Amino acid sequence: MGQYAIEVKGLRKKFGNQIVLNGIDLKVPQGTIYALLGPNGAGKTTLIHILSTLVAPDEGSVHVSGYDIRTEKNLVKHAISLTGQFAAVDEMLTGEENLRMICRLSGLTTAESRVRSSQLLHHFDLTASGRKRVKTYSGGMRRRLDLAISLVTSRSILFLDEPTTGLDTISRRALWDIILQLRNQGITIFLTTQYLEEADQLADTVAVITDGRVVATGTPEELKSRVGEEVIELRNLKDEVIRTIPTSGTVHDMGQTLHELSHTVPKDTRVSIRKPSMDDVFLALTTTTIKELEGISS
Amino acid sequence: MMTPLTSTKPASVWVTNAVFIGRGIRLSLRNVEALIMAIMLPVMLMLLFTYVFGGAIDPSGNYVNYVVPGIILLCAGFGSSSTAVVVAEDMTNGIIDRFRTMPIRCLSVVTGHVVASLARNLFATGVVIAVALLVGFRPSANLLAWLGALGIIVLFIFAFTWLFAAIGLVTGSPSSASGYGFILLFLPYLSSAFVPIETMPSWLRGVANNQPITPVIEAIRGLLNGTSTPTNVWLAIGWCLAILLASILWSVIAFRRKAGRR
Structure with a gap:
């Protein structure tokens, strides 16, 4: 199990009568970027929700960071961080308050939280707007804050659900740079995208998913x-x-x-x-x- | 490059609760419209019932002493109903997914809103009492009776806030949460809050006598005016505790179910 950050076998999920995931198998090596590429409704978000313990699978085995997501949920939660499709930040709070809140919830003391927040704001180029409410942020700033929050404590696996949807080209490229830097630090990144270019630019491995099934897996070059x-x-x-x-x-x-x-x-x-x-x-x-x-x- | 901190122990239940209570209060303070409403409503209602309706209902001019508990509960009901909306908003936002994937006790998100609602509503209650005193409210209660009345008010706010939180969790969208919550706000009118039950048609008396607001009103009014009976007080406490426990249970179940399928 050791060398894979995520290992999925025969995963199935139904919502009512609708089959959302119809037998997914995939392996994500540690420290790589894995892109799940597919159209709307292909099952990308459901898969990410299952991997991040939000939704229970119907069938199949799922191991994240070596832990079973059914029986070792809490251990999985220690290893992961999820950035959902809509930026997972509190709009009525400022960027700094958002960060401090997550710092405190992650077990840092008030003083540590203050230091950590300002480091992260600085690193993600948000110091100037740290004291402004997130409501006033642009899409790119929200996403940067979102990623900053994901890095509050060490998480070996990041889930990013359509991280650049709705961003302009410049913000998208800035975010790509950050994601690549994170990978270079050894963090495993599992992301979903509808953009072919994004998968091509970022991913070490791309899985093409449609109608709840992976129809092809490989490096961008292999797929090409x-x-x-x-x-x-x-x-x-x-x-x-x-x-x-x-x-x-x-x-x-x-x-x-x-x-x-x-x-x-x-x-x-x-x-x-x-x-x-x-x-x-x-x-x-x-x-x-x-x-x-x-x-x-x- | 930013190096992530080495793994820390996640926050304890107490810290988690404290963080979410802080968040709830902060969000309450920033929702300016709701806050103004929470302060204005008690003032307006107090003045309306005393000067506009009061003369017709009780020409002796003593109506203010009768109506204060009713207005406190009306405002508390209104104030706690916004909990349904904020909880529903939280549930439909991306941030709840982040909280759920953290190794923390996630129901504290709701607890935070409940405590914030308690703080908001106690403040509104203070406003009602202050305005009431200004327009001639002269309670005969001693300190103990005051504390008793306040205790019942707190219990009532807690019970209804949890009830509204459950409604927010079940409805799943802020607008429908506010819609369902609205229905509950009519309960005080069908009680002894504003007019004695004896003045209602007999079929309505049955409703008014057997719904939770009436004993709560009677208990608070009795305590403030020195006419309390132990029956009313225990009945009020019983109703509130029953609603509180049922609502917490309902919230926990609704929260779990939401977490399981989305």
Whole structure:
């Protein structure tokens, strides 16, 4: 069990008649960033709630930091910190009050809490607004405060549920930097995201989840390679992409593909070649699943 | 880079409670509209019942001595009803998930709001009594009777605050919490709080005589005016304790259930 921060086997969860998680298996090595990538309603939040002890699973075994989440809930709670989908901060309190509150609840004395809070405010570039109510914070500031709170005491595993949803590009990049720094300190980070770019930029391992099942796992590079080394993109005269075709990238394959295309597409179609994006991976993986499912049902 | 502190022992139950009580009081103080309402309502009601309705109900001008306990309970009911809203707000916010994933006694979030409500309502009660004294309230109670009356008021506030907390936990949204809570606020009107029960139609007398507000009102009024009977006092305490225990139990169950599925 030792080398994995999180180990999940055969996890299932139903809410009423709705199957939310339909047999999840995953292993997260310690000190890595694991991104759960999937559309809305794929089961990402439910999975994170189960891993962070908020929701009990129906079936399967789940170990977090080596502890069973059913029987050793309290030990799990000592190892983790959760940042929910909506920033888990108190709007009517100031940033500093939020931090001090969590410090006190984590067992620090009043004096220690004061020191720790100001350190964290400083580190997350929030000193200037520490005495302002969180209600007045921007989305990026809230998320930074949220992460600061997660670091009040040593937690070896951080759960971040869609940490950058609703943030502008600059705030998003700033947050990515912080998350990478945390990983470099040895903290395991389990995050969910709808953004392919985010998973690509941050994750050591990406699991693509849809309809409660993991349809692919691997490094961002591995997943990209699943859709080929290169993508041929066809554009019409209005510069709209009309088709993308994954290829191995060799002269032979590309020549053959282009040759076939020359008979089927208008002569003025423009061709370009690019590296596959996570978008391509995602589309390829999810559409195959749909095709497979259709194949089964018909 | 910020190094996380080495692991500490999580806060004890006492520290946890203290932190959440502090939070509850802080949030109460910052909810300015509610705070103004909590101070204004007792003043307005006291003046309204004494100068507008009082003359019609009791032309002798003695109505103020009759109505003070009713206004105290009306304000206490109103003041504790906001607990339903803040508890529901907490439950729908991301912060509750953070508290739940910490190794602490999480129900203290609710306890914090309950104690804050007690503090708010005791303050409002003080305002009612002060205004009452200004407009001619002349209680004949000795110190012991005052303490008894105050004790029953505290118990009443506690019981109803826990009841509203349970409503906040069950309803799941701040607006529906405030809606359900509102229904309870009509109870004082259907009691001996503002008019003697004998003046009501007989079918309503049955309701008024057998609901918790009437014995509580009678006990407080009796203690303040020196006409108390032990029956009323014990009945009041009994009702409050029953409501208190049932509400705490209801809250605990509702809180657990919320935690289990979301």
